[in-house]
Every structure is written in structure tokens, then in C-alpha cells.
Amino acid sequence: MALDRPNDLSAFWMPFTANRQFKKAPRMLVAAKDMHYTSADGRQVLDGTAGLWCCNAGHCRPKITEAIQRQAGLLDYAPAFQMGHPLAFELASSLRDMAPDGFDHVFFTNSGSESVDTALKIALAYHQARGQGNRTRLVGREKGYHGVNFGGISVGGITNNKRLFPSLPGVSHLPATHLKENAFSRGQPEHGMHLADELERQAAIYGGETIAACIVEPVSGSAGVILPPKGYLERLRAICDKHGILLIFDEVITGFGRMGAAFATDRFGVTPDLITCAKGLTSGVIPMGAVLATGKIHDAFMEGPEHIIEFFHGYTYSATPIACAAGLATLEVYREEGLFERAHELEGYWEDAVHSLKDCPNVIDVRNMGLIGAIELEPIPGEPVKRGFSAFLKAFEKNIMIRTTGDTIAMSPPLIIEKAHIDQLAETLREVLHEID
Numbered sequence: 001m002a003l004d005r006p007n008d009l010s011a012f013w014m015p016f017t018a019n020r021q022f023k024k025a026p027r028m029l030v031a032a033k034d035m036h037y038t039s040a041d042g043r044q045v046l047d048g049t050a051g052l053w054c055c056n057a058g059h060c061r062p063k064i065t066e067a068i069q070r071q072a073g074l075l076d077y078a079p080a081f082q083m084g085h086p087l088a089f090e091l092a093s094s095l096r097d098m099a100p101d102g103f104d105h106v107f108f109t110n111s112g113s114e115s116v117d118t119a120l121k122i123a124l125a126y127h128q129a130r131g132q133g134n135r136t137r138l139v140g141r142e143k144g145y146h147g148v149n150f151g152g153i154s155v156g157g158i159t160n161n162k163r164l165f166p167s168l169p170g171v172s173h174l175p176a177t178h179l180k181e182n183a184f185s186r187g188q189p190e191h192g193m194h195l196a197d198e199l200e201r202q203a204a205i206y207g208g209e210t211i212a213a214c215i216v217e218p219v220s221g222s223a224g225v226i227l228p229p230k231g232y233l234e235r236l237r238a239i240c241d242k243h244g245i246l247l248i249f250d251e252v253i254t255g256f257g258r259m260g261a262a263f264a265t266d267r268f269g270v271t272p273d274l275i276t277c278a279k280g281l282t283s284g285v286i287p288m289g290a291v292l293a294t295g296k297i298h299d300a301f302m303e304g305p306e307h308i309i310e311f312f313h314g315y316t317y318s319a320t321p322i323a324c325a326a327g328l329a330t331l332e333v334y335r336e337e338g339l340f341e342r343a344h345e346l347e348g349y350w351e352d353a354v355h356s357l358k359d360c361p362n363v364i365d366v367r368n369m370g371l372i373g374a375i376e377l378e379p380i381p382g383e384p385v386k387r388g389f390s391a392f393l394k395a396f397e398k399n400i401m402i403r404t405t406g407d408t409i410a411m412s413p414p415l416i417i418e419k420a421h422i423d424q425l426a427e428t429l430r431e432v433l434h435e436i437d
């Protein structure tokens with residue numbers, strides 16, 4: 001049943017939403033196909049954000065939809081603990097085959113937040129297993145977004161997500177890599193590699209042998225698309241190696257083709273010890289996430305009596321059959337349609353389109369890489385966020401879906417996007433930026 005006019009909006013407490021504003025003027029989506037949403041008032045809205053950076057294969061792709069339908073009628077649920085079902089193993093193998101070399105083991109979760117907290121726990125437990133239980137410090141980064149669970153907000157660096165809640169003890173942060181001198185860079189910016197040296201400084205302050213892991217988004221998405229300066233990730237890797245610190249790449253956004261390669265790890269040629277992912281794993285259709293681990297990490301757990309659980313962690317819905325069916329079908333769509341290569345091929349066109357907006361009113365920076373683009377607006381004095389939000393509302397009125405964080409517009413379209421859609425996004429955004437205050 002399509003319920004396109006719910007008449008009571010009060011019960012649903014909406015996540016990360018200005019609830020009162022929304023409920024006065026709701027923006028409802030009732031259907032989706034390929035590159036478009038259908039709004040409740042019947043408009044076709046071009047999806048410039050792949051939902052929330054997740055629908056990388058586009059919307060309602062028959063292969064994925066049918067796989068879910070089939071699985072729901074065959075095996076709806078199987079206990080995740082001490083029992084298995086074939087699709088979980090099949091998906092883990094497919095993911096391993098798609099993952100960067102050496103990431104041979106997959107721990108399934110249901111979201112990016114769960115993937116992050118799982119990876120942090122794996123890192124801590126790994127050091128314990130190797131007799132280095134004194135390694136408990138976690139290092140994140142300012143402006144980092146690692147979901148909303150307690151581990152994730154502790155290592156994360158977005159103040160509004162942190163300020164009301166206690167943090168894990170023993171967490172410190174690297175500086176963000178958002179530098180004014182890099183404004184209007186195309187791809188990776190030139191300046192800021194030295195910001196990785198803060199990890200070396202923290203190793204000097206706290207003792208490198210007390211740091212368990214350093215977690216960063218290779219490209220930070222939710223804080224407004226912040227790219228790693230040239231050489232920065234390499235330097236982080238070198239400092240981690242020097243001190244025996246595990247490097248975790250949070251690839252919840254950058255995984256599954258967003259960067260024009262399967263993972264940002266491939267794109268940047270810097271290999272972490274653990275990779276978190278979610279979103280694009282099922283093209284956003286069913287909640288699912290995963291942590292990818294190297295043999296070195298996984299094998300450290302495989303000690304002791306064989307009847308004892310090696311890692312006391314997991315979720316009721318870890319690798320639930322319908323999510324696995326969705327994941328397998330999604331990875332097949334990526335492979336069959338060459339969508340990661342497609343993202344790579346479109347990157348130049350996308351980059352030119354995004355940077356063509358640099359002369360629009362109030363634009364103070366444009367950033368891009370892979371199929372991600374950001375346009376940073378000068379905040380209205382004394383009213384941060386307002387200009388960004390106006391752009392978002394005006395864009396939706398004009399039938400394009402963008403995303404704004406603060407006063408930065410972020411775009412991350414499905415990888416099936418056509419050049420004509422890119423033109424439409426750029427032309428409409430140009431109008432939007434000229435029409436808002």
C-alpha cells in the first residue's frame with residue numbers, strides 16, 4: 001500500500017532532522033527508480049546524493065529487489081550465533097574478492113556506526129590477544145564522523161554529536177585537514193601532509209606503545225567533504241608502522257566505487273589494518289555493514305580451545321539472510337555494470353561541473369574527488385547553517401536532492417549517473433545559488 005499522505009506526523013521522532021520545521025512543511029518521498037525519487041506531490045527529483053551516500057547502484061534495481069523478494073520467501077532469518085546459512089559465507093567471500101588484497105576476513109554488522117565500534121573493539125582485543133593490553137588509546141580526528149554510537153562519537157570530531165555525551169577514556173584527536181590555502185583544489189590538495197605528524201607528537205606524549213589504533217575517513221564525508229592532502233595518508237601509515245599502531249580506514253562512504261575504485265584504500269594506494277564499510281554494501285537497500293580484517297588481525301584471535309568463542313561480539317542481525325541476498329546482488333550489479341570504472345571515467349566531467357560553480361555568489365571553496373563534490377558557502381554572519389539549509393530547500397523545490405552539512409553542499413550521486421544528469425545538477429545548483437540569500 002502506498003501511503004503518500006500520512007496525516008499524523010507527530011509519532012515519528014526523526015533522526016538528524018529539524019523535526020518541528022519538517023513537520024510544518026514535510027518533504028516526502030514515495031517512490032524511486034534509477035536516478036530519481038518521486039516526491040509525494042508527484043515530482044521527479046534527481047538524486048544528487050545517492051540517498052545518504054549509499055544507493056551507489058541507483059534505486060530499485062531489479063536484480064537487487066528480486067534477490068530480496070526471493071530470499072524473504074526462502075529463509076527469512078537464521079540465528080547469527082553458533083549457526084550459519086550459506087549466503088553469509090558467500091557474501092563474505094565475494095566481499096573479500098572485491099576488497100583490497102590481504103583483507104581476507106569479514107565481520108558483518110548492520111550499519112556504519114556498528115562497523116566502527118566493532119573495528120575499535122577488534123583493535124583493542126587484538127592487542128590484548130598479543131599480550132599488549134596496555135595499548136588502549138584510540139586516536140581519531142577533528143571533524144571526523146564515525147557514526148553515533150559511543151565508540152564512534154568518542155573518536156569522531158563533530159562537536160554537536162559529542163557535546164552532550166561522555167566519551168570513552170583515552171581518546172585524542174588529530175587536526176582536521178581542512179586548510180584555507182587548499183581552497184578550490186581539484187582532487188587531493190597540495191598542503192597539509194605535515195598534519196599527520198600530530199600522531200607522532202601524540203606517540204611522544206602518551207607513549208606510542210599505549211596507542212591501539214588511529215581511525216580516519218580517507219575522505220571525510222559528513223563534515224563536508226575534506227580530502228587528504230597529498231602524502232598525508234602515507235605519512236599516517238608510516239607513523240602507525242613505527243609505533244605498532246593499527247590504522248583503521250572508515251570507508252563507510254568511500255567504499256564501493258565512490259572514489260572511482262572499489263575502496264579508497266585502492267585509490268590512494270595506502271593500506272590500513274582494518275576497513276569499515278556499510279552503505280554501498282547493499283546499495284543502501286537493507287541495513288548492513290562490515291569490518292574487513294587482514295589475516296594478521298583475524299588469526300591473532302584464533303587461539304585457545306576450539307569450543308570457546310574467540311570474539312565476544314556480534315549482533316542479532318549480523319549477516320541476516322535478506323541483507324546477504326541484497327549484498328550479493330548489489331556486488332554483482334557493481335561488477336556486471338562496471339560501476340566503479342564508470343565512476344572513475346566520469347570523474348573529470350564531474351570535477352569540471354562542480355568547479356564550474358566557483359563563481360556563484362557566496363562560494364568560498366569547491367572540493368571534489370571520485371564522484372564526490374562539495375561547494376562551501378560563506379555562512380551568513382551570526383547565522384551559521386542557514387544559507388546551507390536554504391540551498392537544500394531551494395534545490396528540492398527545483399527537483400534536485402543535495403545534502404548540506406553546515407554551509408557546505410555535498411553531492412555524491414549514484415554511480416549510474418549520466419552526463420546529462422550532471423549538467424542538470426550543476427545548472428540547477430547555479431540557479432539555486434543565485435536565488436538564495
Ligand SMILES: Cc1ncc(COP(=O)(O)O)c(C=O)c1O
Pocket residue numbers: 110111112113114116145146147148217221222250251252253278279
Ligand atoms: C565515515 C562514516 N562512518 C560511519 C557512519 C555511520 O553510518 P550509519 O549511519 O550507517 O551508522 C557514517 C555515516 O554517514 C560515515 O559517513
